[in-house]
Amino acid sequence: AGISHVSINYHYLLSIGLEKIKEMAEEKIQEYEELKSANPEATDKALFYRAAKIVAEAVIGFAHRYAEKAMETAKEEKDPARKEELMKIAEICRWVPAKPPRNFQEALQFVWFTQVALHQENYEQAISMGRIDQYLYPYYKKDVKAGTLNFEKAVELVECLWIKTNEIIPLFDAAVTLYFSGLPTNQAVTIGGVNEGGEDATNELTYVMLEAVRGVALRQPNFHVRLHKKSPRKLLEAVVEAITSGINSVAIFNDETIIKAWIRKKIPLKEARNYSTIGCVEPGPFGTSFTSSDAALFNLAICLELALNNGVSSVLGEKAGLETGDPLEFKGIDNVIEAFRKQVSHLVKHMTVGSNCSEIANQVIKPTPLLSLCVEGCFETGKDITTGSAKYNFTGVQGVGLADVADSLATLDQIVFREKRIDMKELLEALRMNFDGQEELRQILINRVPKYGNDNDLVDKYAQLVARIYSEEVEKHRNVRNGWFIPGMYSMTTYIGFGFLTGALPSGRKLNDPLSNGISPYTGLNKKGLTASVRSVTKIDHSLYPNGLAYTVSLSPALFSGKEGVEKLVSLIEAYIGLGGMHIHFNVVDVNTLLDAQKNPEKYKDLLVRVAGYSAYFVDLTKDVQDEIIRRYSENHS
Numbered sequence: 250a251g252i253s254h255v256s257i258n259y260h261y262l263l264s265i266g267l268e269k270i271k272e273m274a275e276e277k278i279q280e281y282e283e284l285k286s287a288n289p290e291a292t293d294k295a296l297f298y299r300a301a302k303i304v305a306e307a308v309i310g311f312a313h314r315y316a317e318k319a320m321e322t323a324k325e326e327k328d329p330a331r332k333e334e335l336m337k338i339a340e341i342c343r344w345v346p347a348k349p350p351r352n353f354q355e356a357l358q359f360v361w362f363t364q365v366a367l368h369q370e371n372y373e374q375a376i377s378m379g380r381i382d383q384y385l386y387p388y389y390k391k392d393v394k395a396g397t398l399n400f401e402k403a404v405e406l407v408e409c410l411w412i413k414t415n416e417i418i419p420l421f422d423a424a425v426t427l428y429f430s431g432l433p434t435n436q437a438v439t440i441g442g443v444n445e446g447g448e449d450a451t452n453e454l455t456y457v458m459l460e461a462v463r464g465v466a467l468r469q470p471n472f473h474v475r476l477h478k479k480s481p482r483k484l485l486e487a488v489v490e491a492i493t494s495g496i497n498s499v500a501i502f503n504d505e506t507i508i509k510a511w512i513r514k515k516i517p518l519k520e521a522r523n524y525s526t527i528g529c530v531e532p533g534p535f536g537t538s539f540t541s542s543d544a545a546l547f548n549l550a551i552c553l554e555l556a557l558n559n560g561v562s563s564v565l566g567e568k569a570g571l572e573t574g575d576p577l578e579f580k581g582i583d584n585v586i587e588a589f590r591k592q593v594s595h596l597v598k599h600m601t602v603g604s605n606c607s608e609i610a611n612q613v614i615k616p617t618p619l620l621s622l623c624v625e626g627c628f629e630t631g632k633d634i635t636t637g638s639a640k641y642n643f644t645g646v647q648g649v650g651l652a653d654v655a656d657s658l659a660t661l662d663q664i665v666f667r668e669k670r671i672d673m674k675e676l677l678e679a680l681r682m683n684f685d686g687q688e689e690l691r692q693i694l695i696n697r698v699p700k701y702g703n704d705n706d707l708v709d710k711y712a713q714l715v716a717r718i719y720s721e722e723v724e725k726h727r728n729v730r731n732g733w734f735i736p737g738m739y740s741m742t743t744y745i746g747f748g749f750l751t752g753a754l755p756s757g758r759k760l761n762d763p764l765s766n767g768i769s770p771y772t773g774l775n776k777k778g779l780t781a782s783v784r785s786v787t788k789i790d791h792s793l794y795p796n797g798l799a800y801t802v803s804l805s806p807a808l809f810s811g812k813e814g815v816e817k818l819v820s821l822i823e824a825y826i827g828l829g830g831m832h833i834h835f836n837v838v839d840v841n842t843l844l845d846a847q848k849n850p851e852k853y854k855d856l857l858v859r860v861a862g863y864s865a866y867f868v869d870l871t872k873d874v875q876d877e878i879i880r881r882y883s884e885n886h887s
Contacts, residue, residue: 251371251617252608252635254543254645256437256525258536258623260384262363263356266348270622271305274298277631294631300618301628308366308619309347316342353388353398357410360385363623364414364436370619373419375528375543377437378470379535382454383444389454400457407461414469428546430742430874431865435471435528439535441484442475442504445519449477451484463491468498468857468864473526476826477504482819489818492835493809497857498864500530500834503791503826507532510795510831514735516641529862530739530797530832534641537625539634539730542645542796544604546743549719550650550764551751552596553657556588563681563752564760571595577673582662586714589654594722597646601726601734604644608729611635635730642732645796648719649740649747652765655701655712656756656774663698663707664755670697680753683760695757695774702770704781709788716768720793737796739767739862745873763877766861767799772881779821787828794831799862803836803881834859836881843867843879 281288281295316339323335341358350356360378367376392398414436421429440458444450462472474488491499504522511521516534525535531542554563555570562569573588611617612635621627621634632638664670671690684691699705701712716738723736740747744764753759756771765771768786775782779802786800809818818835825833836859846853850868858867858878867875 250373251615251620252541252544252611253372254375254528254531254541255539255620255624256377256379256439256527256533256535257363257367258625259360259363259379259381260536261625262346262623263359263384264349266346267305267309267622268347270628271302271309273628274302274305278302281631297618297621297631297633300616300633301622304366304370304619305622308362311366312342312346312362316340350388353385353392353403354406356385356388357406361410361413365417366619367623368417368434370617373417373434375435375437375531377435377439377525377527379439379525380442380523381438382440382452382458383450386452386454389457393453400453403454403457404460404464407457408464411461411465411467411470415467417469426871427873428741428743428746430745430870431468431860431863432869433860433863433865434469435863436469437471437473437526437528439473439475439502439525441480442502442524443477443508443522445522447522449479449481451481455484456487459487459491462499463494463496466496466855466857468866470498471526471529471863472499473502474499475502475504475526476822478826485819485822486815489815489822493806493814493818493837495806495837495857497834497836497838497859500832500862501822501826502526502530502532503829503831505826506791506829506831507795510792513792514643514733514795526797529741530799531645531737532795532797533643537639538641538643539624539639540641540643540645540735540796541608541728542643542737543647543741544607544644545600545646546740546747547597547600547646547648547719548650548743548747548751548764549593549648549715550653550657550747550754552592553585553589553654553754554752555592556585557677557680557755560592562750564750576677579673581666582658585658585661589658590718590722593718597719597722598726600646601644601723601728604646604734605729608635608644612729637730637732639730642728642730643735643796644728644730644732645735645737646723647737647739647796648716649743650751650764651712651715651719651738651768652701652771652774653751653754653756653758654715655708656698656758656771657754658711658715659700659708660694660698660755660757662711664694676755680755683753684757691757691759694755700756700771700774700776702775702782702785703777704784709785712785713789716789716793735796736794737798738794739797739799740764741861741863742871742874744861745871745877763873766801766877769799769801772877780824783821783825783828783830787825787830791829791831797862798831800830800833801836801859801861801881802833803878806837806839809837834862836878840879843875847872847875847879 277298281291284291319339326332345359508521533540560570616633626640627638679687726734748763856867
C-alpha cells in the first residue's frame with residue numbers, strides 16, 4: 250500500500266474540484282505525447298498524467314454511484330422528509346467531488362469522498378484532514394449569512410463526518426497489534442492556532458468542531474487543538490471542559506514551539522505558521538509536504554543495553570550493535586555516554602537505510618497517483634509523490650525509551666561511578682540475571698536515585714542529553730526523496746513490544762517490562778506530582794523534534810471536576826505552553842472503571858482511553874497495553 254502519514258491539501262482540492270484536475274491532466278497528456286520523441290522524460294510524465302486522469306475519473310464515478318443509489322432509494326421512500334433528504338444527497342454526490350462545493354454540506358461530503366478514496370490507495374494510517382476549521386470556514390460563513398445554516402445544524406453535519414471516520418479500520422495481525430494496539434487509523438484534524446500573519450485564527454467553526462467531538466465521543470478523528478499564548482480564554486475553557494468530561498481523543502499542540510521547530514528546518518515563517526497535524530502527534534507544513542511521518546520507531550533503550558554489553562543483545566544472545574569496548578574498562582559516565590551515542594549512530598544509520606529501501610520499493614511497486622493530486626508540487630512537476638515531487642519532503646522516525654535511558658544513566662553516574670555503592674561487574678551480572686535474587690539491589694536502583702519526571706536536575710540533564718543525541722543522529726541522514734530524516738519522540742504501543750526485546754536496565758526495569766511512553770516519565774516513577782513532571786518534560790528542547798512528541802498525562806476525574814477543576818487544568822496547560830512544551834494529551838478516567846472493564850469488557854464497549862498519541866477503545870487493546878494503562882493510574886494516584 251501507499252506510505253500514508255500525510256496531511257491532504259483540501260484547501261486546494263475544494264477550490265478546483267476533480268473534474269478540473271482531469272481536464273488539466275488531459276492537456277498535459279497531449280503536451281507530453283507530442284514531446285516523446287524529443288524529451289526522454291516525456292514518456293514518464295505522460296504516464297503520470299494518464300494515471301492522474303484515471304484516478305480523478307474513478308473518484309468522480311465513485312461519488313456518482315452514491316448519487317444513483319440515493320435516487321433509487323428515494324423512489325421507494327414513503328416518508329416525505331426522508332425522500333427529500335435522499336434527493337438532496339443525490340444532488341450533492343453528483344456535484345462533489347467533481348466540482349468545487351457550493352455550500353458547507355457539499356464541502357464536508359467532498360472531504361469524505363476523498364478520504365475514502367485515499368484509504369483505498371494507501372495504508373490505513375494517518376491520512377489527515379489538516380486545518381479543517383480554516384478551509385471550511387468560508388462555506389460555513391456563507392451559509393450562515395444566507396440563513397441556510399446555523400451553529401446547531403453545522404454541529405450535526407460535522408458529527409456525521411466524525412462518525413464516518415470510524416468506519417475505516419485497519420486489519421492488523423496479532424504481531425502488529427502488539428506494536429499498534431487498538432486498530433487505529435489516526436485521521437487527524439487540526440483546529441485553532443495562528444494564521445500566516447501570526448494572528449489568532451480561531452473562528453466560530455473551531456467551536457462547532459469541538460462541540461461535535463463532544464457530541465459523538467468516538468475514537469476518530471484524532472482531534473488536535475493548536476494553542477498559543479494569545480489563544481482566546483473561551484477556547485481553552487471549551488477544550489478543558491471536553492477533556493474533563495472524558496473526551497480522551499483531544500490533544501493540545503503549542504504553536505510557538507512547533508513553528509520554531511519548522512523554522513529550524515528552513516521552512517519559511519508563513520508556512521511554518523500554517524502547519525497541520527498528522528496521525529498521532531506529527532506536525533507538518535499543511536498541504537505542501539510529504540513527511541512520511543511514521544516511517545520507523547527506534548528503540549533507544551536497547552542502544553544503552555548494547556553499550557553495556559559491547560554490542561551484544563542479552564535477549565537475542567548475539568551481536569546486534571557495534572563493539573564499543575568492554576564496559577568493565579569504563580572509567581566514568583562519559584565512557585558510557587560515548588558508547589551509547591555510537592550505538593545510536595550505528596542503528597540509526599541502519600534504520601535510515603531500511604527506510605530508504607522501503608521508499609524505493611514504493612516508487613517502483615506502489616506509486617500513488619491519487620495522493621499525488623493531493624499535495625502541492627506533484628501535479629505541477631508531473632511526478633509521483635513517492636519520487637520526491639512534493640514541495641517539502643521529510644521522513645519521520647520516532648525514538649522510544651527516553652526515560653529508561655535517562656534514569657539508567659543517572660543510576661550509573663550516581664551508584665557506580667560517584668558513590669561506588671556497587672561496581673560495574675556486579676551491576677552487569679544483576680542485569681544479565683534479570684535481577685533474579687537481587688531484589689534488594691533493584692530497589693536501591695529504583696528508590697535511591699532520582700528519576701526523570703521529578704524536577705531533579707541530575708537526571709533531567711540526562712533526558713536532555715538523550716533527546717539531543719537522538720535528534721542529532723537522525724538529522725544527519727537524507728531520504729531518497731531528496732529530503733531529510735527528522736526525529737520524533739512517541740511510541741504507539743511499541744513501548745510494550747520493545748520491552749520484550751530489551752534486557753534489564755540499570756534503572757531497575759526488568760526484561761519484558763514496558764519501556765517508557767513518548768517523552769513521559771516512566772510509569773509510576775514521577776513521585777512529586779504533575780507540576781514536577783511538567784517541569785522535567787519541558788527542560789528538554791522540544792523544538793529538536795519537528796516530527797512531534799507525545800506527553801501523556803493520566804488524571805483522576807475527581808481531581809479536575811467542576812468549575813474549579815476546569816480552572817486548574819487551564820492553568821496547567823497555560824504553564825506547559827509557556828515552558829515550551831510541544832504536545833500534551835490527557836486520560837481522564839477512574840482506575841476502578843478500567844479494572845472493571847478488563848473483567849467485564851461487554852459492559853464497556855465504548856470506553857475510550859488515550860494510549861500513546863492516539864485514542865482507542867479500552868476493550869480493543871491487548872492485555873499488556875490494558876495493564877500498562879491501569880498501572881499509570883494505580884501508581885500515579887495511589
